[in-house]
Amino acid sequence: MTHLLDRRAFLAAGAATALSTACARPIVAADGRPTVAAAGRPAAEPALGRVTLLHTNDTHSRVEPFGPGNGNLSGRGGMARRMTMVKELRKAIPNVLLLDAGDTFQGTPYFNLYKGRLDYKLMSLLGYDAGTLGNHDFDNGVDSLLEAMQEAKFDFVNCNFDCAGAPALQKRLRPFVIKEFPGIRVGITGVGVAFKGLVAPNNHKGVAWLDPDKALKPVVAHLREKEKVDLVVLLSHLGYDEKGTGWDDLTLAKQVPGIDAIIGGHSHTFLDQPTKVANERGETLIFQVGFAGVNLGRMDFVTSKGVVKAAGGFAVPVIHQA
Numbered sequence: 001m002t003h004l005l006d007r008r009a010f011l012a013a014g015a016a017t018a019l020s021t022a023c024a025r026p027i028v029a030a031d032g033r034p035t036v037a038a039a040g041r042p043a044a045e046p047a048l049g050r051v052t053l054l055h056t057n058d059t060h061s062r063v064e065p066f067g068p069g070n071g072n073l074s075g076r077g078g079m080a081r082r083m084t085m086v087k088e089l090r091k092a093i094p095n096v097l098l099l100d101a102g103d104t105f106q107g108t109p110y111f112n113l114y115k116g117r118l119d120y121k122l123m124s125l126l127g128y129d130a131g132t133l134g135n136h137d138f139d140n141g142v143d144s145l146l147e148a149m150q151e152a153k154f155d156f157v158n159c160n161f162d163c164a165g166a167p168a169l170q171k172r173l174r175p176f177v178i179k180e181f182p183g184i185r186v187g188i189t190g191v192g193v194a195f196k197g198l199v200a201p202n203n204h205k206g207v208a209w210l211d212p213d214k215a216l217k218p219v220v221a222h223l224r225e226k227e228k229v230d231l232v233v234l235l236s237h238l239g240y241d242e243k244g245t246g247w248d249d250l251t252l253a254k255q256v257p258g259i260d261a262i263i264g265g266h267s268h269t270f271l272d273q274p275t276k277v278a279n280e281r282g283e284t285l286i287f288q289v290g291f292a293g294v295n296l297g298r299m300d301f302v303t304s305k306g307v308v309k310a311a312g313g314f315a316v317p318v319i320h321q322a
């Protein structure tokens with residue numbers, strides 16, 4: 001495939017581009033690593049932390065790539081390929097988190113047969129660190145979801161489902177998790193879309209939906225003030241732009257300052273790179289990479305003491321690469 005760069009060169013170049021375009025002061029080398037020490041800055045310069053977020057959304061039981069006859073989706077996606085890509089990226093860059101924004105279920109016969117157990121099992125093999133729940137993840141009800149979750153070796157985060165009436169789910173869903181690498185603490189939380197009109201009442205029995213901004217504000221404050229995280233990441237299944245009909249990522253980024261990255265889902269929005277939204281605390285990067293695992297999202301952040309110093313990202317097509 002001549003239009004593709006050498007794979008390793010592409011990954012290395014991507015890291016540098018993603019960061020340097022977002023930062024006037026070049027603080028990263030060609031391999032994307034901070035260059036403070038190499039540049040001989042004074043020892044008092046605060047240490048930099050660095051993390052790369054890889055992400056998917058709305059994978060909808062697409063275990064295999066799209067076959068021929070699917071227009072521009074033909075030949076794209078597939079969990080085996082995604083696994084190869086993630087493995088190579090983890091080898092090439094030090095601090096990587098693999099995250100998902102929900103709607104893992106529904107869409108192919110794999111779901112009809114395995115009811116989501118296979119998806120979560122494969123996601124565990126891929127090494128996902130955390131995911132959240134979309135509306136379709138409730139399609140077979142809470143008990144079936146819990147059964148599938150037994151296959152998941154990763155964390156589920158959500159802070160706007162009140163699961164008081166579904167204690168087993170409450171136990172499995174965490175309001176946030178902290179992932180730590182040398183020099184950087186990352187707080188990850190999640191929000192889900194309103195059930196009304198999307199999930200039959202019987203399928204979310206015991207689970208009530210809360211306004212995402214009201215649920216999120218105390219969690220973001222806790223992560224920043226008590227947990228002293230350097231980066232706040234939100235896995236959102238609200239949708240990118242609901243055009244005033246409900247909560248969406250564009251609105252939330254403005255209403256709840258303090259979120260550095262929103263990894264979105266639900267609206268199947270194909271973005272090539274993150275959208276930057278300014279708010280009273282700085283900037284939030286919102287990213288969403290279509291659906292069905294045809295793209296892998298990537299965002300890179302460099303932080304210092306809880307402040308983002310450089311950030312950027314791009315979508316990586318999941319295609320066969322010779």
Ligand SMILES: [Zn+2]
Binds near residue numbers: 103134136237266267
């Ligand atoms: Zn959805």
